[in-house]
Amino acid sequence: MEILKLENLEKHFEVHSRSRVRRNLIRAVDGVSLAIPEGEIHSIVGESGSGKTTLGRMVAGLLEPTSGSVVLGGVDMFRSGRGEIRNLRKSIQIIFQDPYASLNPRFTVRQILEEPLRLNRLPVQEGDLLDTLRQVGLTPPEDFTGRYPHELSGGQRQRVAIARAMIVRPRFIVADEPVSMLDASMRGSFLQLILSLRKRDGITMMMITHDISIAHYVSDRISIFYRGKVVEQGRADDVVLNPAHPYTRALIESVPSFSRGDSEGSRHPEVPSDVPDPATGCMFRNRCPKAMVACEAVPGATEIAPAHFVSCHLYGGTGVK
Amino acid sequence: MIVEIRGLTVRYGPEGSGVRAVDHVSLDVDEGILYGIVGESGSGKSTIAMAMMGLLPHGASVEGGSISIDGFEVTGRKESQLASFRGRTASLVFQGAMNNLNPLMRIEDQVAETLLLHRMCGRKEALERARRSLELVGLGKQVWRLYPHELSGGMKQRAMIAAAVVAEPRVLIADEPTTALDVITQVQIVNLLRQLREKLGMTVILISHDFPLVSEASDRICILYGGKVCEVGSNSHIVRKPLHPYTAGLLNSVVSLRERREIMTIPGEPVDLSRPPKGCRFMPRCGSAMEKCSLYAYDSYSPEPGRLVYCEMYSGPDGNTEA
Ligand SMILES: Nc1ncnc2c1ncn2[C@@H]1O[C@H](COP(=O)(O)OP(=O)(O)OP(=O)(O)O)[C@@H](O)[C@H]1O
Ligand SMILES: Nc1ncnc2c1ncn2[C@@H]1O[C@H](COP(=O)(O)OP(=O)(O)OP(=O)(O)O)[C@@H](O)[C@H]1O
Ligand SMILES: [Mg+2]
Ligand SMILES: [Mg+2]
Numbered sequence: 190m191e192i193l194k195l196e197n198l199e200k201h202f203e204v205h206s207r208s209r210v211r212r213n214l215i216r217a218v219d220g221v222s223l224a225i226p227e228g229e230i231h232s233i234v235g236e237s238g239s240g241k242t243t244l245g246r247m248v249a250g251l252l253e254p255t256s257g258s259v260v261l262g263g264v265d266m267f268r269s270g271r272g273e274i275r276n277l278r279k280s281i282q283i284i285f286q287d288p289y290a291s292l293n294p295r296f297t298v299r300q301i302l303e304e305p306l307r308l309n310r311l312p313v314q315e316g317d318l319l320d321t322l323r324q325v326g327l328t329p330p331e332d333f334t335g336r337y338p339h340e341l342s343g344g345q346r347q348r349v350a351i352a353r354a355m356i357v358r359p360r361f362i363v364a365d366e367p368v369s370m371l372d373a374s375m376r377g378s379f380l381q382l383i384l385s386l387r388k389r390d391g392i393t394m395m396m397i398t399h400d401i402s403i404a405h406y407v408s409d410r411i412s413i414f415y416r417g418k419v420v421e422q423g424r425a426d427d428v429v430l431n432p433a434h435p436y437t438r439a440l441i442e443s444v445p446s447f448s449r450g451d452s453e454g455s456r457h458p459e460v461p462s463d464v465p466d467p468a469t470g471c472m473f474r475n476r477c478p479k480a481m482v483a484c485e486a487v488p489g490a491t492e493i494a495p496a497h498f499v500s501c502h503l504y505g506g507t508g509v510k
Numbered sequence: 511m512i513v514e515i516r517g518l519t520v521r522y523g524p525e526g527s528g529v530r531a532v533d534h535v536s537l538d539v540d541e542g543i544l545y546g547i548v549g550e551s552g553s554g555k556s557t558i559a560m561a562m563m564g565l566l567p568h569g570a571s572v573e574g575g576s577i578s579i580d581g582f583e584v585t586g587r588k589e590s591q592l593a594s595f596r597g598r599t600a601s602l603v604f605q606g607a608m609n610n611l612n613p614l615m616r617i618e619d620q621v622a623e624t625l626l627l628h629r630m631c632g633r634k635e636a637l638e639r640a641r642r643s644l645e646l647v648g649l650g651k652q653v654w655r656l657y658p659h660e661l662s663g664g665m666k667q668r669a670m671i672a673a674a675v676v677a678e679p680r681v682l683i684a685d686e687p688t689t690a691l692d693v694i695t696q697v698q699i700v701n702l703l704r705q706l707r708e709k710l711g712m713t714v715i716l717i718s719h720d721f722p723l724v725s726e727a728s729d730r731i732c733i734l735y736g737g738k739v740c741e742v743g744s745n746s747h748i749v750r751k752p753l754h755p756y757t758a759g760l761l762n763s764v765v766s767l768r769e770r771r772e773i774m775t776i777p778g779e780p781v782d783l784s785r786p787p788k789g790c791r792f793m794p795r796c797g798s799a800m801e802k803c804s805l806y807a808y809d810s811y812s813p814e815p816g817r818l819v820y821c822e823m824y825s826g827p828d829g830n831t832e833a
Contacts, residue, residue: 236692237663342780343551372550373721373763377775380765399692402767429767443693444767445722447749462664462695463648 191224192361192393193248198222198257200243217243219417220257225393225410227360230383232396232404232425234440235414241397242286244414245363248395249283250274261361279309282354286365286397288346292338298322298349299334305357317356324386325352326378344371351379358390365397380407401440405429413437416472419490423497433499435460435477471502479503512681512713513539513562517575520557520566525573529783531557533737534575534808539715539730541680544707546724546745547717548760549734550780555717556605557737559685561585563602564592580680597628601679605686605717608666611658618644618654621673630677643676644669647702664695668702675706682706683715688723700727721760725749733757736781736791738808743817753819756792790822798823 200218217240225231233241246252248259250266259266264277282305285291292301302321303313322330325348338346347367354362364383368376384407386392398404404411404425411428413421413436421434432438439460459478467475474484483502491504520532532554539545549555560566562577564584577584580599584592604610612620621640625631631639641654647668658666667687674682684703688696704727706712718724724731731748733740733756740754752758759776778795781787787794789804796803803822811824 236694237690342782344780372719372780373760373776375775376765377763377773380773381775400765401693402765405767406765406773439694440692441767443697445693445696445720445726446766446768447722447725447761447764460694462692462698463653463662463668 190227192227192262193223193225193395194258194260195221195223195248196258196260198244198247198259199255200240200247200252201255216417218247218254221417221419222257223412223419223422225395227393228387228391229410230387230394230396230408232398232408232411233414234398234401234404234411236399239414240417241399241414242365243417245283245365245395245397249281249363250278251283279311279357280360282357282359282362284350284354284362284364284367286369288343288350289338291350292346294338296337297334298327298336298341301338301349301353302356305353309357311357321352321356324355325349325382326375327352344375347371348379351382355386360393362392362394363397364394366399367396368398368400368403376403383407401429402444413440416466418472418500419498420473420501421497421499422490423494427494427497431494431497433493433497433504434473434501435479435503436473439476471500511538512541512580513537513545513715514578515558515562515575516577518558518561518577519573519575520554520561520570521573522557522570530573530786531570531737531783532561535734535737535739536575536810537732537739537742539681539713541713542707542711543729544704544714544716544727546728546731547715547734548719548721548724548731550719552736552780552783553734554737555719555734556685558734559602559605559683559715559717562683563596563600565596565602593628597624597630597674597677598679600681600683601674601677603667603670603674603682603684603687605689608663608670608690611666611669613658616655616657617649617661617669620658621669621676624673624676628677639676640672643672646675646706647672662695663691664698667691667695667699671699671702671706675710675712678710679712681713681715683717685717686719687716688718688720696723703727721764733760736786737783738791739810739818739820740792741817741819741821743814747814747817753813753817753824754792754821755796755798755823759795790820 198218198221202215202217204213204215235241247254253267261277261281264273302318306313319330322333327333327348368379371379408425411425412419415436421428421437432441460476464475466472470485471488474480488500488502490498490500493499493504515535515537518532518535521530522528547555561572564587572585582595582599618637618640621643622636625636625639644654649668688699703714703716707714716724716727725745728745731745732742735756740756752761762774763776765773776795781791793799793803800822808820810818810820812818813824
């Protein structure tokens with residue numbers, strides 16, 4: 190059964206620029222629908238500014254959508270009664286993107302871990318606290334409980350942020366770029382931790398990342414995000430090994446790899462970066478090597494293979510709007 | 511050899527306390543190549559870059575060693591002596607600088623500023639040269655008169671590179687020039703750096719924690735760990751047959767999109783510079799550590815021509831010590 194269901198979720202920000210009188214509407218999240226079954230890891234992959242954090246904050250109940258719904262464990266996040274939502278909060282945790290900003294500098298590690306327990310009116314159990322620290326590799330845990338964030342390295346802070354999310358034993362975790370601060374070797378340990386938690390506790394997770402290699406490694410399904418929309422979605426292997434959307438293809442084509450190390454000459458991706466967004470239609474079309482007249486309309490999603498969806502006119506996506 | 515660094519040691523904080531962020535680093539860069547420096551966060555990459563420009567921040571000091579760029583000794587110079595060196599002999603694209611563009615200034619003016627600041631020419635010529643430089647990095651007319659907020663991240667980074675090369679330096683140092691960019695734009699920036707090398711014969715030093723990216727771009731690679739060099743060699747040598755256990759660990763821990771395999775991790779924590787281990791800094795995490803590693807004097811060995819490794823595994827009869 191699906192634990193999370195997003196329906197036509199939108200978040201628009203209005204920004205007033207000083208130099209121009211014109212008001213701009215940023216469609217940070219623009220009509221996202223997806224479902225995550227219990228026990229699955231679903232990654233949202235997209236470039237900087239594509240709306241990933243905005244989506245994650247809505248899913249965690251921290252930001253009210255402009256329209257659409259977030260249904261978690263059968264409860265509508267923004268339309269249910271307070272009691273129901275409070276209960277829901279216990280089962281969902283978010284790991285924030287920036288561990289420098291999200292850990293209270295005046296709290297010790299112990300206080301940081303106790304806070305979510307207290308907020309959720311759960312008892313503080315010493316054994317649990319130490320165990321959680323151990324699980325994220327902060328060992329011996331007694332060495333860490335008394336430290337303040339500034340006494341930790343960037344990677345250690347990120348682990349405290351992870352421990353804080355895990356300590357209430359949530360059913361669902363939103364992890365926003367959880368490994369961006371970790372160096373290559375620690376990143377591996379975190380990914381292994383996630384996989385083992387899923388095995389042990391059956392945790393469900395929405396992982397936000399700009400790194401498609403990491404998404405491929407840990408997730409069951411991947412959604413490719415572009416300018417607030419899901420342009421492709423499917424099983425991790427399908428999306429990575431048989432990418433269909435021209436944006437996904439360019440993304441995968443551009444991932445650096447050792448095997449190309451000394452191939453002479455430079456690679457020339459077909460997709461330019463330095464072009465403005467179109468005002469209407471497919472948002473990728475100004476950069477797209479396959480753009481055609483049809484792309485002036487917003488493409489709908491087409492199922493090109495079982496459970497593999499693409500929003501692109503190349504695949505017969507019928508125009509809407 | 512256009513860049514020769516010998517035994518560079520840089521400290522943050524007062525003598526006796528503080529941290530040695532760069533410790534006896536030696537590097538040789540041949541003219542006209544793209545030289546990659548790889549190291550994890552805190553390994554001293556930016557510190558080396560700033561030392562090369564004579565631009566260490568307040569509180570940092572060069573404790574020892576020398577840096578010669580195109581025959582010019584950088585260490586121990588007065589500001590006035592460095593003015594003509596910066597921009598013309600060597601130029602640095604600072605880490606994160608694309609976010610520090612002046613929001614009130616047109617792109618072309620910001621690029622021209624470098625020339626005016628160093629009084630290299632008059633206003634009119636500066637603007638002309640700025641535009642030529644912008645064109646060189648792929649930013650055409652329609653961009654010249656825009657303001658930073660009207661540019662994408664990739665365009666801003668190109669503008670930073672244009673500003674760095676406007677006075678046609680012999681050596682361009684780019685510190686994490688791709689970090690905030692998406693992979694599609696990353697490739698384009700790396701291609702631009704290669705073009706600068708190919709078209710202008712510029713020597714380019716690319717600094718990044720992204721090992722695969724550096725390996726796609728570079729001719730030679732230097733691996734740093736905890737403020738020290740682990741090994742130096744040609745790109746293909748380093749990637750195909752790493753000598754230092756840390757390099758091997760790094761290669762194994764990279765998550766690859768093309769081959770799905772178990773990722774291996776390097777156990778342990780990164781080195782705490784305020785309490786570095788005695789001897790080899792990587793020793794506490796090293797699977798091949800031996801007793802002498804805690805004593806070693808940070809010697810380099812050259813088990814194969816063109817390669818240099820700072821590891822006691824190679825001190826046997828085959829490895830010949832270099833001074
Ligand atoms: N509170 C806000 N007010 C106005 N605009 C906002 C706000 N929050 C986000 N945005 C804009 O919405 C868009 C999406 O931002 P978001 O932070 O969700 O992107 P992201 O994919 O998480 O990016 P990154 O990878 O850089 O973290 C951006 O254009 C951003 O500037
Ligand atoms: N102004 C400073 N005062 C004190 N310590 C500093 C200062 N700047 C850097 N350091 C320390 O020096 C070491 C090397 O820093 P440096 O910025 O050179 O690393 P880096 O390899 O560029 O890292 P990154 O990949 O995060 O940019 C780090 O341990 C850092 O904490
Ligand atoms: Mg974000
Ligand atoms: Mg740096």
